[in-house]
Structure formats: C-alpha cells, structure tokens
Amino acid sequence: MVVLQMPADAEQSTRKRILAATFAVLSRCGHRNLQLSDVAAEAGVSRPTLYRYFGSKQGLLDAFGLYEQDNFDAGLATATAGLRGPERLDAALQFIVDFQHEYSVSTMVEIEPEHVLAQTKRLLPLLQERISRIIPGEHADLAAAAVVRIAVSHFLLGAGDPEQYLAELRHAAGLPQRRRRAPRAAATAS
Helix, strand or coil: CCCCCHHHHHHHHHHHHHHHHHHHHHHCCCCCCCHHHHHHHHHHCHHHHEEEEHCHHHHHHHHHHHHHHHHHHHHHHHHHHHCCCHHHHHHHHHHHHHHHHCCCCCHHHCCCCCHHHHHHHHHHHHHHHHHHCCCCCCCCHHHHHHHHHHHHHHHHHHHCCCHHHHHHHHHHHCCCCCCCCCCCCCCCCC
16 A cells, blocks of 8 residues: 655645634634634635644644744744844834734634633743843843733734834833834734
C-alpha cells in the first residue's frame, strides 16, 4: 500500500488557510456558533481535511489562539527589527495601534464578550512580558502593565482616534510625544 504524503509547505499552507478561515468565521458568528463545516467551506477544504489538522472544534480554537499570538509576535518583531532604544519602543507602540486598527475582531467583543474577556485575561501576562522587554528602565514592568491595559481598553471599547491612542501609549511608556509616522505593515490573518 502506498501512502501519499503532502509536501511540508503544502501542509503548512493548508493549515494556515484553515486558521485564516477560522478568523473570518469567528468574526461573523463568534466562538459559540462556530461550525467546523463553515470553517472548511471558508478555507476551501473538506471537513475530513479540517479534522485531519484539528481533531475537534476545541483543537481548532486552541490552535487559532496560538496562530493569533504568533501573528502578533511576528509583526512586532518585524516592526522593531534593527531598532534600538526609544525608536524600538516607539515602533512597537505604533505596531500595536496599527495592528488593532487593521486587524480588528471588534465584532467578537459584541458577539461573545465572555470569550473575549477570558482570552484577554490569558494574554495579559504574555503581552506585558513582551512589552516590558522593550521598555527601558527599572520600572519597565509597571510601564508595560499600563501600556497593555491601555491597549486592552482600546481593543474592548474601540480604538477611536489612532493619534490619541498612540499618544496614550507613548505617555504610559514614558516616551515624548511625536507626530505619527506612516504605518508599518501590520501582521494579518493570512
């Protein structure tokens, strides 16, 4: 019996397509109403293919959470690559504003606030730790906590004016106020 194996890059492409489709379906119907058949249709794969990658709805949602975290981390790394000191911190803050503006699942907050709050609670320490690595000074952990809580507030309540949002983040991080630069490419769910 011959077993055909897909090339690793095709496997990753299919997996990413399913995870990107999960974002689209979650944005429309939320966590509770997520149907794997809808995700499969959105991704252009069969249900058995989806189950081969993710054995259950919970398995898909767990993988999606990690995928989202990886997208954010990769975007943050790209935005801050080659920068040091205040420029690196400013680029990170700019990235946070751009990411939330371009990659909004604000409908999830309205559809399933309990799920969003649970995920936010899980992510707070991770985000705070990542941001504290970028903020200089002995009180980096306090500044990072303020930055992350401002970001979460804007996510949950709507970011509003990006200039004001960025000014709030800069203030919390201890950076002087500046004019906003042109947006850097933010990570997308692709």
